[in-house]
Structures are given as structure tokens and as C-alpha cells.
Amino acid sequence: MLSLARSIRFVHGGNIINVAKLTLTSRKMSSGGLEAAGYSFETLKVTKPREYVLQVELNRPEKRNAMNAAFWREMVECFNKVSTDPDCRSVVVSGAGKLFTAGIDLQEIASLMPMESDVGRKSMKLKGAIARYQDTFTCMEKCPKPVIVAVHNACVGGGIDLITACDIRYCSQDAWFQVKEVDVGLAADVGTLQRLPKVVGNDSLARELAYTARKMMADEAMRCGLVSRILPDRESTIEAAIETAALIASKSPIAVQGSKVSIVYSRDHSVQEGLEHIACWNSAMLQSEDVMTAAMAAVEKKPAEFSKL
Known part of the structure; x- marks a missing residue:
């Protein structure tokens, strides 16, 4: 990993090129x-x-x-x-x-x-x-x-x-x-x-x-x-x-990860146990900012942008 946060000057085709704040986190x-x-x-x-x-x-x-x-x-x-x-x-x-x-x-x-x-x-x-x-x-x-x-x-x-x-x-x-x-x-x-x-x-x-x-x-x-x-x-x-x-x-990470956790849990438990599990999960996750973010994006007809977990 290379990370540079300063101006760089280099020669390309006989011309001097300035590159400011070049940041590389992957190659x-x-x-x-x-x-x-x-x-x-x-x-x-x-x-x-x-x-x-x-x-x-x-x-x-x-x-x-x-x-x-x-x-x-x-x-x-x-x-x-x-x-x-x-x-x-x-x-x-x-x-x-x-x-x-x-x-x-x-x-x-x-x-x-x-x-x-x-x-x-x-x-x-x-x-x-x-x-x-x-x-x-x-x-x-x-x-x-x-x-x-x-x-x-x-x-x-x-x-x-x-x-x-x-x-x-x-x-x-x-x-x-x-x-x-x-x-x-x-x-x-x-x-x-x-x-x-x-x-x-x-x-x-x-x-x-x-x-x-x-x-x-x-x-x-x-x-x-x-x-x-x-x-x-x-x-x-x-x-x-x-x-x-x-x-x-591109979807809400809260929603996607909750879905996976619930599917895996429900596979090895009864339907009722699965319902109780997702009820407990969503009683917390419904309070996430992702719900409002997704709703506003739908109203404004543009892709939602969700913050990192």
C-alpha cells in the first residue's frame, strides 16, 4: 500500500506534470x-x-x-x-x-x-x-x-x-x-x-x-x-x-447483514424462533439512519448512499 499526500512533479513526454495530493490505497x-x-x-x-x-x-x-x-x-x-x-x-x-x-x-x-x-x-x-x-x-x-x-x-x-x-x-x-x-x-x-x-x-x-x-x-x-x-x-x-x-x-449494509444473519439463524430453528429472532433484531435496526436514507432516495429518485458500518 502506498499513500502520498503531497504534490508530485514528474516528466512525461517532455512535459512537467504536477500531481497534487496523490493517494493510492491499492495497486x-x-x-x-x-x-x-x-x-x-x-x-x-x-x-x-x-x-x-x-x-x-x-x-x-x-x-x-x-x-x-x-x-x-x-x-x-x-x-x-x-x-x-x-x-x-x-x-x-x-x-x-x-x-x-x-x-x-x-x-x-x-x-x-x-x-x-x-x-x-x-x-x-x-x-x-x-x-x-x-x-x-x-x-x-x-x-x-x-x-x-x-x-x-x-x-x-x-x-x-x-x-x-x-x-x-x-x-x-x-x-x-x-x-x-x-x-x-x-x-x-x-x-x-x-x-x-x-x-x-x-x-x-x-x-x-x-x-x-x-x-x-x-x-x-x-x-x-x-x-x-x-x-x-x-x-x-x-x-x-x-x-x-x-x-x-449498493444496498443498506444494515439491511443486508440483518437478512443474512436471520436466514442463517432460521435455517436451524423453528419458524416461530426465527420470527422472534428477527423481531429482536429489527427492534434495534429499524432505528438505523439507513431507513430514512433509503426512503429519501426513493422520493428523490436517486441512488441511496449509505455510510460505512
Whole structure:
């Protein structure tokens, strides 16, 4: 990050040009986005494609975006920061390279086994490790900012754990999805078995996918509700996700974040409990300046501008 607040003189084409109070908080990336200030990771690239929108890209293309130890740690760090970042109101998650993700790095599985000989102690350490993996994607669900995922090509194993923790899912026409864990001798344990049945609303299909590890192609994913849009290719999928994120970011952050919190809460509670929850939430949030701001913008027929949280 470079920040300058003084006049600068430089020569361009033989002419002296004065630039006053030049302020740069981000620098241009080759992909056309802006590198987000304060987000520096080994396995993730975080850019700012639109105002109040962050794009978090899985960035191990040479390893098919396999999820290694650094990834599990950095996703938590990233989304904990996103949750409290006043300059972010929505997030797009994408994958660099030929595919979205091949899932967990198999070398990571090998490193999980504790050295203790005692079964109880070994089990306790494994349970703690699994809980930390689960927190990696639960933090995306707990993040009050809506998360839109743009999937292209393969989304395997841990990739299903990731996308089912997101709010909105788009994919490219060549995308395919696979709950792969049974093929490596495991039951999925980072969120797929808990979230996928609720996302697709089809218990039989969720069980079939988990028990067989068969591939689900984009058209079937659309029919069952796993994704809400199919785009021609990776680039158009990411762009559509960014446009939706920008539209969300233009709305009241109080209203959008309240909606997400209520939807997530209501999923795991009764209708009555959900109604009581949103009543308590709005008894405070209806007093927000955003209500008047939105009303005045509607009267004046101009876009509303909401202050940062």
C-alpha cells in the first residue's frame, strides 16, 4: 500500500506534470482488479473489483487449488478480517487456473495423524484438528457480509464444503461437483453432510452424492438448487458474481447483514424462533439512519448512499 499526500512533479513526454495530493490505497493487478490493502496471503489473492466488493481467489493453480495447511489457516484469517472491514459489504470467491479446487491436499491428510500411542489422546487431537478445519468454512457462514462463489470446472471434496457455506452459488457450463470423500476412505466432515441436504432440499439426492461420489454436472446442479445461475465460462461466471456482489453492496449494509444473519439463524430453528429472532433484531435496526436514507432516495429518485458500518 502506498499513500502520498503531497504534490508530485514528474516528466512525461517532455512535459512537467504536477500531481497534487496523490493517494493510492491499492495497486493495479494484472487481472484488472485492485489489490486489497491489508490482505496478504500465500494461498489466496484478495482484490477489489468494485467499490465495497472484495474478490477472494484460491491461488494455488499449479496445485489445482488443493487445500493445504496454509489455506486452512489463511481462510480463517481472511474472513475474520472481512467480517469487520468497513470497506467491504460483499465477497466473491473464485479459483485461479484451470479448475476451482481439487479439494484437500492429500499430503495434508497424511500429516493429520498424531504421534501419540494412546488411542484416547490421539482421538482428542484429531477431533481438535477436524474442528479447526470445520471453522475454516463456518467462518464464511458467520461472516455478516454475503459471500458469492463462482465455480468453474472441478469442485471436488473440500470444494463442496466451501461452496455450501456460501450465500449464493454461480457456476460455468463446464463445472462439475463431487463429494469425493468416500473414495479416499472418509466420511465428509467439514460441512458437506450438514449443509448440502439443506441447500438442495433433497435428502435422497444428498445421500446419493455422499455415498457414491458420483459427479454432478452443472445442469443437474442448477435443477436441484445447488447453483442459481450457469454462465458460459470462468470469466463470465466471475463477472456475473461480481455484478451481483456490487448490487448487494449498493444496498443498506444494515439491511443486508440483518437478512443474512436471520436466514442463517432460521435455517436451524423453528419458524416461530426465527420470527422472534428477527423481531429482536429489527427492534434495534429499524432505528438505523439507513431507513430514512433509503426512503429519501426513493422520493428523490436517486441512488441511496449509505455510510460505512
